[in-house]
Amino acid sequence: MTALHRSKSPAQAATGPKPPFPFTAIVGQDDMRLAMVLTAIDPMIGGVLVFGDRGTGKSTAVRGLAALLPPIRAVASCPVNSADPSQCPPWADISDATVIDKPTPVVDLPLGVSEDRVTGALDVERAIAAGVKAFEPGLLARANRGYLYIDEVNLLEDHIVDLLLDVAQSGENVVERDGLSIRHPARFVLVGSGNPEEGDLRPQLLDRFGLSAEVRSPRDIATRVEVVLRREAYEADPIAFAATWAPEEARLRTTILNARAALPKIQTPRAALEDCAALCIALGSDGVRGELTLLRAARALAASEAAPSVTRDHLRRVAAMALGHRLRRDPLDEAGAADRVARAVAETLA
Numbered sequence: 001m002t003a004l005h006r007s008k009s010p011a012q013a014a015t016g017p018k019p020p021f022p023f024t025a026i027v028g029q030d031d032m033r034l035a036m037v038l039t040a041i042d043p044m045i046g047g048v049l050v051f052g053d054r055g056t057g058k059s060t061a062v063r064g065l066a067a068l069l070p071p072i073r074a075v076a077s078c079p080v081n082s083a084d085p086s087q088c089p090p091w092a093d094i095s096d097a098t099v100i101d102k103p104t105p106v107v108d109l110p111l112g113v114s115e116d117r118v119t120g121a122l123d124v125e126r127a128i129a130a131g132v133k134a135f136e137p138g139l140l141a142r143a144n145r146g147y148l149y150i151d152e153v154n155l156l157e158d159h160i161v162d163l164l165l166d167v168a169q170s171g172e173n174v175v176e177r178d179g180l181s182i183r184h185p186a187r188f189v190l191v192g193s194g195n196p197e198e199g200d201l202r203p204q205l206l207d208r209f210g211l212s213a214e215v216r217s218p219r220d221i222a223t224r225v226e227v228v229l230r231r232e233a234y235e236a237d238p239i240a241f242a243a244t245w246a247p248e249e250a251r252l253r254t255t256i257l258n259a260r261a262a263l264p265k266i267q268t269p270r271a272a273l274e275d276c277a278a279l280c281i282a283l284g285s286d287g288v289r290g291e292l293t294l295l296r297a298a299r300a301l302a303a304s305e306a307a308p309s310v311t312r313d314h315l316r317r318v319a320a321m322a323l324g325h326r327l328r329r330d331p332l333d334e335a336g337a338a339d340r341v342a343r344a345v346a347e348t349l350a
Contacts, residue, residue: 018238022245023064026057027227032213035321036065039189041259041300046210047190056215058193062149071101079137080144080184089184091135105146107139119175135182140173143188153192154199161205168208210293212325259303266299267309282344294322312349319345
């Protein structure tokens with residue numbers, strides 16, 4: 001069988017849905033992968049924005065990371081994935097209070113989606129059949145404790161953007177309509193992807209993403225060939241391909257779990273705080289969200305490397321992804337955001 005053979009194996013044909021493409025099998029795109037791993041270690045970082053060419057593995061990475069993460073403990077029939085029956089919202093009709101392991105939720109928010117579909121609304125069928133006002137949860141409920149993924153996020157309608165801004169800030173979804181007064185937790189890692197050639201993102205939403213990464217199509221032959229070979233091997237036999245990468249997936253999963261446990265113990269020297277402030281001042285960053293995100297990302301990176309405290313090296317390595325998308329445009333400076341951050345890092349954190 002050649003490397004590009006596409007026939008399915010008997011094992012694949014006998015199984016159900018194929019496993020997602022392994023996260024660790026993605027070729028290159030180091031900044032994107034690191035940003036996603038850091039948000040998996042510390043969801044408080046605030047999500048990831050990935051901008052770049054089509055076909056560069058953006059959506060593949062999101063689904064691969066979710067499959068890589070350990071399951072969450074949640075009530076079997078809770079619509080918001082509560083970890084304990086006592087935490088389930090009072091409006092939820094809990095038919096099974098058993099606490100089970102669930103895969104980390106990954107919810108797609110499609111373009112053109114209605115507000116009712118996002119937030120939830122009156123369950124019309126139950127209202128007609130039983131004459132009761134019941135709430136039908138939306139996408140925000142399903143995404144609680146998981147990931148909310150928006151492809152082509154720069155094309156999202158303004159009223160949905162406003163809604164997401166409110167929920168992202170409060171961590172709670174509030175629905176007041178059709179005689180309903182509903183609220184439930186809605187804490188998720190927001191992941192957006194898009195092509196910058198198709199439009200910019202509103203500054204208010206841009207600032208809500210903790211980290212950003214810019215991906216580009218590979219420019220060397222060897223890398224492009226490796227991408228094709230791995231994708232063809234996956235399409236030919238997803239189960240065998242996933243099994244091949246299972247040890248790497250397990251190693252990264254262990255790293256994430258160990259880093260989560262170590263995160264509260266990471267020391268933050270005052271010098272690191274001063275470096276964060278100096279760098280943000282040099283870049284003209286508005287507010288202090290840049291410093292907070294930079295520090296959280298550096299702490300997550302330190303935890304992933306089993307380092308006892310944050311160092312300048314950690315700050316240097318995450319500065320572009322934490323601050324690049326927060327810069328104001330300078331008409332007198334033609335350098336890209338990443339280059340401007342790199343220049344400021346070299347001058348400030350020498």
